[in-house]
Amino acid sequence: MSILQRVRRGFQWMMGLLIVLGLAGVFLVNWLNNQLLDTKELLDTLSNKLPDTLSNKLPDTLGVEGASGNLVLILTVAVIYILAVVLAYREMQVLTRGMLQESRSLADSGAHLQSEAPELKAAATQQASGATEQAAAVSEITATVEELSRTAHEIAHAAEEGLAAAEEGQGAVQESVEGMERIRGQMDEVARRILSLGAKSQRIGEINDIISDIAGKTHLLALNAAIESAAAGEFGVRFAVVAAQVKELADETREATGQVKSVIQEIQNAINASVMATEDTTKEVNQGAQLAIRAGKVIEEIVQRVQGISLSTQQQQSGSEQVVVTMRDIQEVARQSAEAGQQTAERAALLVGIAARIDDVVMRLSDDGKSGKSQSPRPRRG
Template sequence: MSEPSNKRDEFMELKSGNSIDDNVTSEGLYDAQGSTGLTPSSEVVGEAAPPADMVADGRKEKLWIVITVLAFLLALLSSSLLNPMVAVQDQRVDQAEEVKNAVGLTNAAAAQALSEGGTFAAVESNRRVAEQAAKGLISADTLLEKISAAMFADSDANAALSTDWASYNTAANQFLAKRDEITQVQTKLEELSANIGAAVTESVDFVDAVAKEGTSKSSSSIKDRYLFLTSEASNLNGILGTLTTSIRNFYQSDSDLVATVDKQASLMVQLQDMLNRIVANSAAVVGTVAAPLRERYQQLETQVSEIGEGTSALVEARAALRDMRAEGEKLEGSLETASAPSATVRILSAIGALLPVVFGVLGVYGLYRYFTLQSRELVMHEANLSETLAEQQESILKLLDEMSALADGDLTVEAEVTDQITGAIADSVNFAVIEMRELVSQINRASIEVANESELAVNNAQSVSQSNMNQATQITAAAKLMQQVSESMRQMSEQAASSSEMAQDSQQAAEQGTAAVRDTIRGMENMREQIQETSKRIKRLGESSQRIGDIVALIDDIAEQTNILSLNAAIQASMAGEAGRGFAVVSDEVQSLAERSTEATRKIAELVATIQNDTNDAVLSMEKATQQVVSGTQVADSAGSALSAIEEVSNRLTKLVEGIAEGSTAQAEVVTQVSQQVSQVSESSTETSRKAQASANSIAKLLELAKDLETSVSRFKLPGA
């Protein structure tokens, strides 16, 4: 049986087995006849246009698919826009509640800070939390928040809230501005309380001393006096207890601080007066015991005075706290207004829940209508397809008969072009035959040229392969040298890093030396101040010695006058005879007392002169010591300047060495990269050599294929051959 008969049989089997795709649409059939892009020798006529019902259904399909897409887009838009905006409004309620809580905690922490043992850390932290929450509530940072603010008209509420928050924040800052002063006052109150405790202990000892002194007296009147003094001494502890109680007023928010300060000052005056009165009416031993207590009272008086000076800070802090509470109440009102859900929010919340459902149902209905129209179109396509299959089968069988000779390699035949569906195919086949004739001719010519060029390419590829092998050997040697250079650069980088560490150690030593010199300078400054103070005291001692000398001179004059008077008395007694003998004894005693006074004043004068000389020497010594301290300070300043210069040079040296280390490291990395690249080039050269050899082999195979191609093409029959 011939080959054309076989092809006809295959086509009939395809027809009987329904192998032709029944899903081909009528539009596809129309396109199959006119979309080949080739112009047949005689124009194909009789192409049927799509039915009007199909065109109308196509438009409806497009309309329903557009409606479906729009419905789903609107459902997505309503779900992704309205619901988040409503969520933003709900979030405002939470933010407002957070601001309320933070403001309440801030006010409570502020009140606690003014109480005993209170701190300002909680005030500052809670204020920061309130500030962050308020800013998050007031400001609209994201696009969604801005849209929500514009839609729900939050600008007015935010403006009022911003104003009230600014007022509250100002009051809080005014309160925190008094933190250091209040902390100092609280510290002084703690010191005052501790000092009062020590004063109570010393007062108890003083009461015991007064009572003990009264017990040692034998006179009942003196004992009664000391009993009264002991009672008054016991009252000292009562005054100290009242002073301790007054300290609590500084921690009570409703206390009168000015009255408290005045009361403490009055109590200190009572303590001093009572102590002085007891000492004045007691023996000297009581005054000795009262000395440390008097010093303690003076310390208490100083502390009370310092606390009184700092009372204004407490008064201002209490006023700021009252302002915080008042502004906090106003802020809470603004927060209630800003966070209250409006009718618009409730409406949009309901719309946001309903619209996605409505648009979703509309989209589902659109899909239903679209698929209904699709099913109708498929039914119409199947009917049109059955009518055209019979015509197509006959024209295809005819075309197969004409193409049987072409299958045997005869390029001289031409297919008949008709007005059937195969007309365009026959025209295309004729065009393809013409192109195949030209192609076979070109293949014959090209196969000969390929064979010649392949032989030349094989020779060139073998030469290139040998050159690449030589180049790979040289690159390998260069790679080894680059590795050695890389190792040297790495060692240099390590040495530079070690130098950098040594420079940093030098810098640290210079900084420590500078700090030591600064400490030395401060010590010398303190020493100079102490020496100057000591010098002043010694000068005052010299002045006191001078006054003592003046008093001694006066006593000497009095003794001399007394001596003269005693001499006159002795003369008068001798003149009186026996009657003046007793008076003579008295005059002798007076004269003896005057002589002893003269001798004592002479010794005191010598001692005062010695003290004055020693004082002058001490003053000169102190002045020299002051000059030496000044000189030492100047030397230390010079040393400090030198160490500062050393420190600056060390800093520069450290930076320079670090730069060298970084440069060395960078160079080592660059050399390593170059070495790696050279190695890669070596590998690439070796790979190129292998590929060149492979190319030579491929070209040899190409030569064989060209010969096979020439043999294969030789079976085609061309016109005129």
């Protein structure tokens, strides 16, 4: 149970006790007043009717039974009357003493409460001033909390936007990583094909070397054929023509193979350059993929932090609203405490007044009882 609830329950208990004491005092006064009035009416009735009865009965009795019997009857009735008056008076004294004790006890309680009334009133005044100060503080806190709430709302909105952007960036990074992986696969395929092309160009170079070697040998063979045809005279003229054509063809073949070799060399150089460029590109693609992966991790951390900021902002906003509610509860309890203190002081004064009225009623009834006893009519003698 919190302190505010204890204070509130204590004031409620005190107010209930004061109400019960007040009702009990009023009920006691009414009951005792009714009892005393009934006793007084009984005494008045006895005091009024008994002499008349005696005065009406005595002459007849004297005429019938004689003087001695009448005297005994008169004495008997007188004794009964006196005993009734004495008993009624004693009963009234007992009731009066009880009422005086109760009224004095009630007066003591009221006086005790009334003695504490200034302190209660001062406490109520202090609580009221404190409630006013708390109200001003609550107003300031409310304004501050509202400002914090607006700021928290803006932060939460910015965090949501940042979260959305981070999620989009994370998706873009994921797509970049996937694209890098595809590019790396394609570059590997290109490198593989370039290497295959280099191997084939090298094979072509080897074949070209074989052709060049054949052309060289054909050239030597053509020279030998020309020499033999020259040695044969006119029988070798036709063979010399063929040898010359073979020599020319061998020269062209050697020239063509030289050009092919030059082209193949250029192709191989280009292939080697392409292979190196492909390797460099593959390395850059790998580095780009690693950077993209790191960027994805960083963005993921940013997303988590943004979510944490958003959650903290919401908790801060909720805590600020709870502070406002608590301060308003404190203000309400302070106001109720001030009102309860004022009401306690008023009820204490009311109890003192009730006790005074009870004393007044008891004293009046006591005086009426004494005067009634002193003024009660004596039996008339016939």
